[in-house]
Amino acid sequence: MKTITAPYKIKGGVHPAYRKELAREQAIRTMPVPSLLRVSMAQHLGAPAKPLVKKGDTVLRGQRIGEPAGFISASVHASVSGTVKAVGPAPTASGAMAMAVDIEPDGNDTWLEQLTPQPNWSALDAKTLTGIVAEAGVAGMGGAGFPTNVKLSPPPDKPIDTLIVNGAECEPYLTADERLMRERPEQVWTGIAILRHILGAKIVRVAIEDNKPDAIRAMKKAMADAEGDVALVVLPASYPQGAEKQQIYGITGRETPSGGLPMDVGCLVENVGTCLAVQDAVVNGRPLTERVTTVTGDPVAEPGNVLNRIGTPYADLIAFCGGLRGSVAKVISGGPMMGFAQGSLDGATAKTTSGLLALAPGQAPVYESLACISCGRCVQACPMGLLPCELSQALEAEDYDLADAFHVMDCIECGCCAYVCPARRPLVQHMRTGKARIALKRREAMQKK
């Protein structure tokens, strides 16, 4: 095991106020099970799961209540034992509608012992282990929610030699991953070792930003005896160090091709929370039913890192943290750079809910957008090498073909451009709309063929 600094410098990026001090010294607290859980079928990237239960059914904790619907999809499990109160559409964090299962807990929290714990996992083959990960419904917990088992099954012509563990947590305010690394470094490392075993990856890199010295120390200790080409990579603190393609480049110098996936350059990136979920699934036989969410922001009375059941309503989560003080302008699922603004506290946590952030009115002003003054700051800030100013103008003019030619589909929606824009143009909003329209167009074109 060695410690290195990131050998390659990523392009662009910004330095937003980190505000991690609100929650970083708060140890993970376990929240009691709320009176009702709403478990969404769309907690991962890809097709939403298909509900397997109906109103009135009784379920046990860890029981599968949603089955994957397609290759890129994931299982969903009941996060508590109890009775199904309703099955129906509900908005997800991003505002899209998806089926959700409301469960009223029975107070016993009985597990369905379905998966066999495998403390001697190293004796198992990759296929069996990947099967366990799939059974447990593990999906990327950093935010995107890519089903982990899909990532672990690359086609034979795309061998993966490098496993990167993302502990950058570059989103301001969020500290859940940092707490996991500080409090449970051994389990995180076991999860990493399992992933490494599955992939047969020669190189393992655990990436942490240099503003988390305690997490670096804890992980170093946990990894001390690791054999082979294992390194802890200290990244310079800047946003978006945690973006997948940027992180791969910063560590390996490999550029994921435009439109491609990390496996195209022999890499796989998993977030530390996901590694922990893999460990829990394999070693303890526990499907993914809970996660740590950072509940933070100045209006939150007692910010902290909360271990909550998946499907916990935001209102209960906030109440557990002492409620909100003063006036609140925005509530965001996730962090301030890429999170989704919520109109109310009616939503519930999902596998991807890394944070719940409340902002006071002064911290979330509504800006009037002006004409682009061609200052070029967005161009400097864009980590993908795009010209956000030009794209946004093309998209405002609804010239989707031009925007496509200018590679709007490569935008990772990191928000750096809008963060720096002095004309305060809603650049990311333009990119999102444009990407959705072009994706639709492409799908239509495919269907015609």
Add this chain to the structure above:
Amino acid sequence: MTTSDDKTTLYTVSSSPHAHSGASAACLMFDVIVALMPALLAAVYFFGFDAIRLVAVCVASCVGAEALCRKAMGRPVKTALVDLSAVVTGLLLAFNLPPSLPSWMAVLGSVFAIGIAKQAFGGLGYNPFNPALAGRAFLLISFTGRMTAWHAARLPERWSFGGLTADALTGATPLGMVKEAVRAGDPLPVAMDGATTVRFLLGDMGGCIGEVSALALIVGGLYLLYRRCITWHVPVCYLGTAAVFSAIHWMVDPAAAMPPHFHLLTGGLMLGAWFMATDMVTTPVTTRGLIVFGIGCGVLTMTIRIVAGGIYPEGVSFAILLMNAITPLINRATRPRLFGQRRKA
């Protein structure tokens, strides 16, 4: 189950990011105004009341023209005024005028700068040409005589320092005098010895009110760099190219050419390189584009100054305006490489 339609929205819903650096167009413009203050002080010092008169007239008529145009076009007036860009245009236009220019001409120039060069194109952000330079070019073409009449700076005796007082030099611009001499085949009228260099650096010479003091302009430019309003690319490439160009000319033809520091310190070069060629709206957005822009300005300026016949001794304004015109092309040619797109083997 409830859906989002039948519940009240308590909090603002908008697209990410939910954080902003705080930068605004008005902040940037305010910094430019601050950065122009040393040069304004120098202008008042060297040209007295005329400097105050021209600055007041230009700023007032630019702001007035901006308000009237917005009103006439039925667009919001307030948003256009609070960005302070009209104030900047007024200051820069005034800085580009000779001290003796009548006020009514300054008003005309301001109206052209704001009304035609800026608002007719749609306002801040849509204008292809630097409005202040467009205003100056308009005046130069319309009133060539008045725009090139340099009266002796009204340096009151008591303001003189270090033995430097107004003399024959301030009656014309150094660039103009050199040009005249070269055309007439006379020996060069200005010797760039140490004392003259210091005088030129401070701004003790004839010229437009805001362009004379290279020192004040450099101080302001460094402030802009420090505040990250501009990057180093344009000023360094512009001044560097001009220096190299004139150095070559000087080495080839020392009898008829002035040394590089003469060219850097005289005329509108400092004002142009720090404040006109760095105008965000009319210059490229890419880093490589800014380098091309700076070099292009340098080459064109020196070409006009040295090569193009003795019609007009100064080249900065037209060089920058020409480069403004090809800025869209420069942007297109200097796109950054897309992440993940391999360089063609």
